[in-house]
Amino acid sequence: MSIKHRLRSKKTEELVELVQSGFNxxxxxxVERYYPxxxxxxxxxxxxxxxxxxxxxxxxxxxxxxxxxxxxxKSGFSSFAWRSIExxxxxxxxxxxxxxxxxxxxxxxxxxxNVEESEEPGYIFEDSSVSTQKSAVxxxxxxxxxxxxxxxxxxxxELWASGESYEEIGRKLNVEFKKIDxxxxxxxxxxxxxxxxxxxxxxxxx
Numbered sequence: 177m178s179i180k181h182r183l184r185s186k187k188t189e190e191l192v193e194l195v196q197s198g199f200n201x202x203x204x205x206x207v208e209r210y211y212p213x214x215x216x217x218x219x220x221x222x223x224x225x226x227x228x229x230x231x232x233x234x235x236x237x238x239x240x241x242x243x244x245x246x247x248x249x250k251s252g253f254s255s256f257a258w259r260s261i262e263x264x265x266x267x268x269x270x271x272x273x274x275x276x277x278x279x280x281x282x283x284x285x286x287x288x289x290n291v292e293e294s295e296e297p298g299y300i301f302e303d304s305s306v307s308t309q310k311s312a313v314x315x316x317x318x319x320x321x322x323x324x325x326x327x328x329x330x331x332x333x334e335l336w337a338s339g340e341s342y343e344e345i346g347r348k349l350n351v352e353f354k355k356i357d358x359x360x361x362x363x364x365x366x367x368x369x370x371x372x373x374x375x376x377x378x379x380x381x382x
Contacts, residue, residue: 188253195243206243207236213254214239214261221265226272231265238264321366325359332359 179201183191186202188209194202214235222228242260246253318337322330328349335345342356 189248192243192246192248192253196246203240203243207239210239210257211236213258217258217261218265221262221269223269226269231268234264234268235261238262320370321363324366324370325363329359329362332356333363336360 183194183202183205186194188206191202191206191209195206214232218228218231218235221231238261239257241264242253242257245260246256250256318333321333325333328351331349332345332351332355335348336342336356340348342353345351345356346353
């Protein structure tokens, strides 16, 4: 019998406690158990100008964040997760509105006619389907990953997570492209192997 199968009978609060102790299988079960809630809340905030898949992805970020930051003495997990998911969706929609307004402003500005979309910061995520979302889970990933990084590596990852390109990072820190790329790949390995494979799979898939 697999570990994940044995965990299925546990209460959600017990699973959350395991998540906060670094038990990856418990996080997978929470995502599986609360996915219908994420879809339900995402449906409430759906609009034609927002991709539903993007809303669901942001809802999952809110759920994952809830699992890491839940405190049992404050409220039940379900209500805490609901608020966290809604908060993440509201932040995402606010971001989309700002982006839409910026695009409209740029469209009527002669000086901005040649601005490329690549100037939009990518945050911590590489895949285009999630690059627009604010990295709600970035603080979790970064803080835990920093324990495994040297000082210069921390600076590189923080700049990259904030949307800086390799070229900009190299210029600011006076480091070579290879060092930057090696550090980012190391960071991804830490997320996948030491923190949580599910976070890696959600946000760093090729």
